[in-house]
Amino acid sequence: MNEGMEQFLGVFLQEAAEQMELLEQDVLKLETGASKELLQEIFRAAHTLKGSSRAMGLNPMGELTHAVEDLFDALRNDQLSVTPSLVDLLFNALDALKAMLEEVAESGKTSLDTVELTSRLRAALSSKEIVAAPVSSVSTTKTEKIELPAFDVSPVQENAIKDALNAGNSIWLLKLSVAPDCVMKSVRALMTLQAIERAGAILAVSPDEDKLENEEFDLTFTVLAATDRDAESLKNAVGTVSEINLESIHAWQNEPETQTNESTPEPAAAVVTSSAPELAVVHQDAAPAAEKKTVAQPQTIRVDVSRLDTLLNLIGELVIDRTRIVQLCNQLSGQYGSDPTFEQLGEEASHVARIADQLQDEVMKARMLPIDNVFSRFPRMIRDLAQKMGKEINFIVEGRETELDRSVIEVVGDPLIHMLRNSVDHGVEGPEEREKAGKSKIGNVWLRARHQENHIVIEVEDDGKGLDPVKLRENAVNKGVLTQEVASRMSDREAMNLIFASGFSTAKEVTDVSGRGVGMDIVRSNLQKLGASIDIDSQVGRGSLFTVKLPLTLAIIRGLLVSVQNAVFALPLSSVVETLRVLPSEVHSVRHQPTIVLRGNSLPLIRMHDLFPMNEDRAVVEAVVHSRNSEEQPIYVVVVSSGGYQIGLIVDTLVGEQEVVIKTLGKFVGDVHGLSGATIMGDGRMALIADIEGIFRMISKKRGVAHAA
Amino acid sequence: MAEACLDVIERDEQLVAFQLGDETYGIEIASIQEIIRLQEVTQVPGKGDEMEGIINLRGKIVPIMNLRRRLGLPHGERTSQSRVVVVSDGECTVGMEVDSVIGVLKLVDSQIEKPSQIMSNNDMSHVRGVGKTDDALVILLNVPAVMRRDQE
Numbered sequence: 001m002n003e004g005m006e007q008f009l010g011v012f013l014q015e016a017a018e019q020m021e022l023l024e025q026d027v028l029k030l031e032t033g034a035s036k037e038l039l040q041e042i043f044r045a046a047h048t049l050k051g052s053s054r055a056m057g058l059n060p061m062g063e064l065t066h067a068v069e070d071l072f073d074a075l076r077n078d079q080l081s082v083t084p085s086l087v088d089l090l091f092n093a094l095d096a097l098k099a100m101l102e103e104v105a106e107s108g109k110t111s112l113d114t115v116e117l118t119s120r121l122r123a124a125l126s127s128k129e130i131v132a133a134p135v136s137s138v139s140t141t142k143t144e145k146i147e148l149p150a151f152d153v154s155p156v157q158e159n160a161i162k163d164a165l166n167a168g169n170s171i172w173l174l175k176l177s178v179a180p181d182c183v184m185k186s187v188r189a190l191m192t193l194q195a196i197e198r199a200g201a202i203l204a205v206s207p208d209e210d211k212l213e214n215e216e217f218d219l220t221f222t223v224l225a226a227t228d229r230d231a232e233s234l235k236n237a238v239g240t241v242s243e244i245n246l247e248s249i250h251a252w253q254n255e256p257e258t259q260t261n262e263s264t265p266e267p268a269a270a271v272v273t274s275s276a277p278e279l280a281v282v283h284q285d286a287a288p289a290a291e292k293k294t295v296a297q298p299q300t301i302r303v304d305v306s307r308l309d310t311l312l313n314l315i316g317e318l319v320i321d322r323t324r325i326v327q328l329c330n331q332l333s334g335q336y337g338s339d340p341t342f343e344q345l346g347e348e349a350s351h352v353a354r355i356a357d358q359l360q361d362e363v364m365k366a367r368m369l370p371i372d373n374v375f376s377r378f379p380r381m382i383r384d385l386a387q388k389m390g391k392e393i394n395f396i397v398e399g400r401e402t403e404l405d406r407s408v409i410e411v412v413g414d415p416l417i418h419m420l421r422n423s424v425d426h427g428v429e430g431p432e433e434r435e436k437a438g439k440s441k442i443g444n445v446w447l448r449a450r451h452q453e454n455h456i457v458i459e460v461e462d463d464g465k466g467l468d469p470v471k472l473r474e475n476a477v478n479k480g481v482l483t484q485e486v487a488s489r490m491s492d493r494e495a496m497n498l499i500f501a502s503g504f505s506t507a508k509e510v511t512d513v514s515g516r517g518v519g520m521d522i523v524r525s526n527l528q529k530l531g532a533s534i535d536i537d538s539q540v541g542r543g544s545l546f547t548v549k550l551p552l553t554l555a556i557i558r559g560l561l562v563s564v565q566n567a568v569f570a571l572p573l574s575s576v577v578e579t580l581r582v583l584p585s586e587v588h589s590v591r592h593q594p595t596i597v598l599r600g601n602s603l604p605l606i607r608m609h610d611l612f613p614m615n616e617d618r619a620v621v622e623a624v625v626h627s628r629n630s631e632e633q634p635i636y637v638v639v640v641s642s643g644g645y646q647i648g649l650i651v652d653t654l655v656g657e658q659e660v661v662i663k664t665l666g667k668f669v670g671d672v673h674g675l676s677g678a679t680i681m682g683d684g685r686m687a688l689i690a691d692i693e694g695i696f697r698m699i700s701k702k703r704g705v706a707h708a709a
Numbered sequence: 710m711a712e713a714c715l716d717v718i719e720r721d722e723q724l725v726a727f728q729l730g731d732e733t734y735g736i737e738i739a740s741i742q743e744i745i746r747l748q749e750v751t752q753v754p755g756k757g758d759e760m761e762g763i764i765n766l767r768g769k770i771v772p773i774m775n776l777r778r779r780l781g782l783p784h785g786e787r788t789s790q791s792r793v794v795v796v797s798d799g800e801c802t803v804g805m806e807v808d809s810v811i812g813v814l815k816l817v818d819s820q821i822e823k824p825s826q827i828m829s830n831n832d833m834s835h836v837r838g839v840g841k842t843d844d845a846l847v848i849l850l851n852v853p854a855v856m857r858r859d860q861e
Contacts, residue, residue: 317768567752612754665753665763668801668856669772672755680765686751 008187012056013105019049020101021376024094028379031087039076046072049097055190055213061100064114067121068093074125089124091380093117161203161224169226171203172234175247177220182243186215192241193223198299199237200227220247305406308367315360316556316661320680322356323658325349327683360556364405371449371456372400374413378420378447385424392431392442393424399449404456408550411530412458415523419460419546420447422520427464427544437541439463455574456550463543467536469495476501493644496536500524528693531557531572531676535644549574557662559679561655561687562638564608568687569651570660570679575692577639577646579654584635596648598639605637605648606699611674612688642696649695662689674698721817724840726847727794727807730782734807735814735840735847742795742802744810747787761806764793771795773804779855780835796852803856814847816840821849 026042050065068090074080096117100110165171176192178185189212196202204224207217227234231249238246329349336342375397386393404412428434428443435441446461469492476482476498482490490498499520527534531551538544551557551574559570560579580598587594587605594605637648660679665672676691724735725744750762750773761773773793777785790809795802821838837851 320768567754614752614754663770666770666772666801668774668803669753669756669760669763672753674755675753678751678753678763678770680768680770684765685749686763686765686770688751688753 008056009104009108012052013101015052016049016101019045020094020098023049024091024380025376027087027090027094028383030082030090031084031383034075034082036076039072043069043072043076051190051209051213054210055186056104058100058104058110060110060112060114061097061104064093064097064100064118064121067118067125068097071121071125080125086124089120093121161226165226169200169228170230170251171224171226172200172231173250174223174225174234174238175220175249176223176238177245177247179243179245180219185217185219186213188241188243189217189221192238192244195237195240196223196225196234199229199233200225308363308406311363312367315356315363318356319360319556319659319661322353323681324684326353364552364556367405367407368403369406369409370400371402371404371409371412371458373409374416375400375447375449377413378416381417382420382424382445385421389425390430391424391428393428394442394444396444396446397448398446402449402451402456404550404552408456408530408552411526412532412548412550415526415548416447416458416460418520418523419548420445423460423462423464423544423546427462427466429465433465437465452549456552458548458550459545460548461543461545466540466542466544467496467499467538468540472496472498496538497644499536500534528691531574531691533575533642533693556659557689558657559660559687559689560638560657561660561681562608562636562649562651563653563655564612564651565614567612567614568655568681568685569608569612570658570687570689571638571640571649572689572692573657575640575642577641580637580639580648581634582637582648584633587635596637598648601646603639603646603648605650606695607650609650609652611649611695611698640692640695642693645696647696647699660687660689721815724814724816724847724849725794726811726814727792728809728811729777729780729807730785732782733811733845733847735816735849736794736796736852737849738813740796740798740852742797745793745795745804747791747793747806764804766795766802766804769802771802771804773806774855776805776807776855779805796856798853798856801856805855814840814842816842816847 022045023042026038026045029038030042046065046069050062050069053061053065071080071086071090075082080086096112096114100112100114103110103112161171174196176189178188182188190209193202193205193209193212202223202225205212206222206224211217212221225234231251235246235249238244326349329346332342333346379395379397382393382395423445428445429437429439431441434443444461444463446459448457448459448461450457472495473482473487473490476495477484477487481498481501487495500523501521524534527548527550533549535547535549536544537547551572557570558573560573560576562569562571580596582596582605586596588596590602590604595602596605597603636651636654638651638654639646639648658681660681662677663679664677665675674691674694674697675688676694677689678686679689681687723738725738725741726733726735728734745766748764750764752762753760753772759775759779761775763770763772765771777783785808788808791806792810793804793806794810795804797803820842821840823838835851835855836848837854838849840847840849
């Protein structure tokens with residue numbers, strides 16, 4: 001690495017990772033069809049990567065990206081066509097780059113040998129068959145001379161200028177200078193370019209970027225940039241870079257004489273010849289091409305994630321206090337209700353409450369990321385997997401723009417990988433088998449994300465062979481997960497849930513793809529930790545559908561507060577189906593299990609008190625409800641669901657619904673079965689947050705039935 | 710030179726002394742976060758007897774340990790003198806319920822003896838020494854050991 005560059009390593013790695021991700025996605029898209037825009041985007045990403053890796057002095061990386069860039073350039077200019085082997089080669093190169101980046105992240109340098117790969121890329125380039133030389137339909141209208149420093153404009157830049165004009169952008173010429181005492185001119189210059197790129201697009205740079213990187217320039221350089229905003233935004237962008245001065249900025253498209261001298265509009269094209277020192281511009285007014293407007297880049301700043309985390313924690317405290325203040329006001333209103341000062345206090349309190357709510361919303365939004373951050377790595381994975389397994393799979397992703405909190409984003413990836421692998425490995429059949437079953441040879445795997453109320457729902461679906469409850473039961477008995485007796489009593493739905501039991505794999509052979517039958521077990525427990533639920537729906541021969549319901553955030557949930565004896569529990573609203581008032585006479589005993597009939601279905605009842613015994617009173621779980629409620633006092637039942645099952649929890653009273661900030665019980669307390677944490681209520685007291693999945697596990701453990709947990 | 714001086718000056722430590730039953734205990738002042746009055750404790754079901762429950766300490770959840778049970782002492786009644794000594798090892802914060810807080814003590818090394826010489830009780834892992842003052846014996850608690858949860 002170049003000396004003095006260590007401080008930029010973090011920024012470099014972060015940006016390189018972004019570019020790599022973009023490249024990977026785009027190359028995947030390339031396989032399904034190449035468009036001009038796509039190739040342009042790929043080329044730009046490769047170019048940026050080349051530039052930054054060279055600036056960092058990582059020459060092997062620079063070499064490799066350079067070769068990749070050349071390939072894309074050839075593709076873009078129709079000198080080369082996309083073939084599967086070419087895409088494979090590109091993926092090889094991307095993998096090598098990834099490995100190099102990892103190496104750089106660890107040791108600051110790379111030792112990977114890329115000569116072979118580079119020469120393969122070069123070979124692919126030289127084998128190019130010239131499909132069609134680009135025909136530039138240039139018709140000259142008017143030549144306008146602008147005082148410009150020497151510009152060496154390549155055909156690439158020429159295209160870019162053309163595109164920018166077509167898109168109705170304004171084009172600006174920026175003359176910039178570096179402070180004379182600047183130590184790292186090239187870095188400042190490159191930072192400036194990056195800053196400008198955030199406000200618009202760079203069309204041309206003089207001296208060119210390579211020279212800037214190598215400090216082969218004096219103190220000044222010139223940038224031709226297009227933006228869909230005004231000059232001010234470019235100025236501001238440059239202003240963010242220290243030790244850089246903006247000497248002058250000229251608009252050259254909107255200049256009055258340009259407009260007046262216009263002749264008849266002609267096909268969109270603009271050519272910048274490379275006659276230095278004056279830049280001769282053959283400029284035509286583009287036909288309004290609003291439909292191809294370049295996407296405006298929103299103004300963003302990078303913020304350290306830990307700051308956002310701290311902010312959210314503080315907001316959590318504020319939310320608690322807000323609730324507390326409102327409650328205190330309510331309590332005081334009986335005493336001071338008529339006092340005008342108290343009225344004002346009430347108004348202030350509700351205002352503070354409102355602000356706190358908005359603040360919470362905004363901070364939550366600031367932490368939101370599109371789920372594509374996770375999804376984007378899957379197409380590649382599926383492709384590689386399918387190739388390895390000799391299966392043909394059409395992978396369809398929907399709802400990539402769905403946003404969720406980054407705390408969830410971080411942890412949801414692994415379970416999804418397992419699920420998708422399972423679908424590809426165990427779900428979708430091989431081509432022959434599919435044809436035999438009368439299905440199309442190509443299997444489909446869907447990955448969908450969407451918002452549903454206060455949740456994110458992610459579905460993984462395949463049209464493969466589906467789960468066979470009969471086989472699942474057999475398997476479970478053979479593996480000793482269940483006894484024959486329990487297995488035969490099990491419903492099909494329960495049998496399907498068996499795939500979540502540990503030590504259970506439905507695939508006859510263990511493959512290196514989805515492992516040794518620990519996959520779904522881990523998936524479920526990981527998801528449970530997130531407060532997520534997972535459901536299966538499957539039909540033999542038709543396919544399987546896994547539905548994951550995730551909370552929007554892991555920090556704040558809506559909970560139903562219930563009281564049990566003198567304790568208050570918060571039941572996550574995501575798991576609550578409904579609340580009921582049941583008369584003791586409606587409760588039947590089925591094999592010592594209190595049960596009610598709800599809309600034709602039987603619903604087992606569990607006393608919360610038995611699950612969470614308080615004081616010395618460790619009550620017997622098998623306590624029969626109606627013996628305790630001999631009088632006709634209605635009992636409150638909260639129906640909760642998990643994994644397709646429903647049970648009714650018997651509570652003393654319903655307290656209300658409230659937003660609760662989840663706090664862990666801490667390391668000292670450790671894990672408590674059936675609880676996921678605690679929260680502080682508006683009155684300063686604490687409520688224990690129930691972990692519904694955990695409660696289901698407790699119940700099934702007690703009954704000795706595998707609730708597939 | 711400096712080292713030689715250190716040998717001459719005896720190291721001393723500051724302790725917070727508190728009462729449990731008829732015994733006096735001490736915890737080094739550095740590991741104490743604060744001392745609070747007893748407030749309503751929320752029980753956490755399914756936890757052993759040593760865990761009293763949790764409290765809300767200015768928006769933070771702090772577990773409360775029944776120190777009497779932890780140290781194998783007989784059950785005691787809560788009084789108006791009862792306090793919670795909140796100790797922290799940087800990672801965990803735990804409140805320890807005590808009968809009453811006596812105050813701050815200063816002990817020098819020569820006043821501290823290894824536990825085995827005086828007491829032969831069964832579980833000495835929670836005690837790191839015994840301090841002798843003019844009028845009492847102070848049992849010095851080994852805070853990390855007391856805070857460490859037994860493997861269940």
